[in-house]
Amino acid sequence: MDAFVTRKKRKASLERAASPSSEESTDVKLAILSSLHPGVDQEMLLDILLAHDGNVEATSQTLRTRVPKKSGTGNAVAAQSSLRSFAVTSAGSDSSPLSKRAKLLSRKGATLHLFDPVDISEHTPCTIIHNFLPAEEANSLLRELLEESKSFEKMTFKLFDNVVSSLHTSSFYVGSYKELQAQKHEYVYNGSRMTDVRTLTPQLERVKSRVQEAVNGEIQERIRTHYGGKKLKYQSPGPWTPNAAFVNCYNGPQENVGWHSDQLTYLGPHPIIGSLSLGVTREFRVRRMIPQDDDEPNSNNPDMTGQIAIHLPHNSLLVMHADMQEEWKHSVSPAQAIGPHPVAGNRRLNVTYRHYREGFHPRNTPPCPCGVPAVLRVVTKKRENWGRYFWMCHAGNVPGKEACEFFRWAEFDEDGNPLGGETRQGGRDEVIRGDGVKEYGVSGGEREKGDWVNEAGKEKKKKEDE
Numbered sequence: 242m243d244a245f246v247t248r249k250k251r252k253a254s255l256e257r258a259a260s261p262s263s264e265e266s267t268d269v270k271l272a273i274l275s276s277l278h279p280g281v282d283q284e285m286l287l288d289i290l291l292a293h294d295g296n297v298e299a300t301s302q303t304l305r306t307r308v309p310k311k312s313g314t315g316n317a318v319a320a321q322s323s324l325r326s327f328a329v330t331s332a333g334s335d336s337s338p339l340s341k342r343a344k345l346l347s348r349k350g351a352t353l354h355l356f357d358p359v360d361i362s363e364h365t366p367c368t369i370i371h372n373f374l375p376a377e378e379a380n381s382l383l384r385e386l387l388e389e390s391k392s393f394e395k396m397t398f399k400l401f402d403n404v405v406s407s408l409h410t411s412s413f414y415v416g417s418y419k420e421l422q423a424q425k426h427e428y429v430y431n432g433s434r435m436t437d438v439r440t441l442t443p444q445l446e447r448v449k450s451r452v453q454e455a456v457n458g459e460i461q462e463r464i465r466t467h468y469g470g471k472k473l474k475y476q477s478p479g480p481w482t483p484n485a486a487f488v489n490c491y492n493g494p495q496e497n498v499g500w501h502s503d504q505l506t507y508l509g510p511h512p513i514i515g516s517l518s519l520g521v522t523r524e525f526r527v528r529r530m531i532p533q534d535d536d537e538p539n540s541n542n543p544d545m546t547g548q549i550a551i552h553l554p555h556n557s558l559l560v561m562h563a564d565m566q567e568e569w570k571h572s573v574s575p576a577q578a579i580g581p582h583p584v585a586g587n588r589r590l591n592v593t594y595r596h597y598r599e600g601f602h603p604r605n606t607p608p609c610p611c612g613v614p615a616v617l618r619v620v621t622k623k624r625e626n627w628g629r630y631f632w633m634c635h636a637g638n639v640p641g642k643e644a645c646e647f648f649r650w651a652e653f654d655e656d657g658n659p660l661g662g663e664t665r666q667g668g669r670d671e672v673i674r675g676d677g678v679k680e681y682g683v684s685g686g687e688r689e690k691g692d693w694v695n696e697a698g699k700e701k702k703k704k705e706d707e
C-alpha cells in the first residue's frame with residue numbers, strides 16, 4: 242500500500258516538475274514507451290520513467306538493456322475473467338447493492354465499472370444502446386470490416402529520432418471521392434497528411450443512416466434531461482449529420498488507445514460522436530478533467546480523479562455527447578484477458594461516425610505562419626480560463642516538435658461557427674505546391690499575420706493554460 246501511495250506521489254511530483262502541459266506529456270511519454278516496448282506493462286513503464294525523472298530516451302535505454310519482456314500475452318485468447326465477474330456484480334437490478342445510485346459515484350484512485358444504460362447516462366457524458374443493429378446486419382458489417390482491417394495500418398509519428406506508432410490499427414472513411422481528395426491534400430493530422438483514406442462502403446453508409454437517426458434522438462433526450470432543455474453554448478444546432486468515420490481495429494487484449502480527447506480542430510466545439518462497437522467486448526474508460534489552481538497538485542491524472550469503465554459489447558452504439566471532449570478524457574484500456582467473439586476471434590472493430598464541419602475546413606480557420614492549419618484546443622487544466630478555446634500552432638500537438646509563436650483565443654457565434662472574419666474575407670492565400678497539394682497559409686501579408694499572431698509571452702501562457 243505504501244509503495245502504491247509513494248508511486249502516486251512520485252507521479253504527481255514528476256508531472257509538476259515536467260513541462261507545463263505535464264499531465265498530457267506523461268501520458269504521451271507512456272504511449273511512446275508502450276509503442277517502443279510493447280512487451281512491458283504500464284506500471285513498470287511508469288516506475289522506470291519516474292526513476293529517470295521523466296526522460297523518455299533514458300527510460301527506453303534502460304528498457305532495452307535491463308528489463309526482461311513479459312511473456313504469455315500477445316495474441317493468446319484467454320477466458321474473459323474480469324468482464325464476466327463484473328457482469329455478475331453489476332447486473333443492474335434494483336436488488337443489487339451496486340445498482341444503488343448513491344454508491345455509483347467514482348472515487349479517487351478507483352475504477353467504477355458500468356454496464357447499465359441508465360447508469361452510463363447518469364454518470365458519464367455518454368449514452369449507450371445495446372443490440373443496436375439487427376443481429377445479422379451487425380455480423381455482416383463486422384465481417385466486412387474484418388476483411389478491410391487486413392490492410393489497416395498503425396498510425397505513426399516521429400519523436401526525436403524514433404518513429405513511434407499507435408498500438409492498434411485504423412483507417413478513415415469519407416462519403417465521396419471529392420472528400421477523399423480533400424482529406425488527403427487539405428487536412429493535416431499531427432503535422433502529417435493522411436495517406437489511407439477510403440470511401441464509406443455501402444454497409445458503412447447504410448449503418449451511418451441508422452446511427453444518424455438514433456444519435457439525433459439521443460441528443461434531444463440529452464438536451465431535455467441534462468442541459469435544461471437548451472443546447473449547450475457553441476453546440477451545433479439542428480440535426481447531426483455525420484460525413485466521416487474512423488474505423489479502429491484492436492487485435493488482442495494488449496492493443497489499446499491511451500487517454501485523450503478527440504481533436505476539435507475539424508469538428509468544432511462540443512462535437513458529437515456516434516461510436517459502434519463490433520466483436521470482442523472491451524472497456525472504454527472515461528475520466529473527468531478537473532480544473533486546478535497554480536498551487537494545487539496535478540489533479541488531472543487517472544490515479545487522482547477516479548475513472549469509469551464503460552463496457553462495450555458487440556453491437557453496441559455509444560454516443561459521446563456534446564460535453565464529452567472538452568470536459569472528459571477517454572481511453573480503451575489494455576485487457577488482462579478477453580473473451581473471443583464467434584466471428585471476430587480476439588479482434589474488436591470500432592466505427593466512430595463524425596461530422597466534419599465546413600466552417601472548420603482549414604481554408605476557414607486561422608492561418609498559422611507555419612503554413613499548416615492551426616489546431617483548436619480548449620483550456621482543461623487551469624481554473625483561470627477553464628473551458629476557453631484557442632487556436633495554436635499545430636506543432637504544439639506533435640511531440641518533439643517546437644511550436645511557433647502562433648496563438649489566438651478562438652471566438653465562435655452561438656452555434657459554434659468560428660468568428661474572425663479577416664481570414665475568410667479573401668485575405669487567405671491558398672498555395673498550390675509543386676506536388677499539387679493545397680496549403681492554406683500566410684504568404685507575407687503582414688497585417689494579417691499580425692492579426693493572428695499574438696505578442697510574445699502568449700505562447701508560453703497558452704501552454705501553461707492547457
Ligand SMILES: O=C(O)CCC(=O)C(=O)O
Pocket residue numbers: 487489498503516525571572573591593
Ligand atoms: O475504440 C473506441 O471505442 C474509441 C476509439 C477512440 O477513442 C478514437 O478513435 O478516438
Ligand SMILES: [Fe+2]
Pocket residue numbers: 501502503571
Ligand atoms: Fe477518441
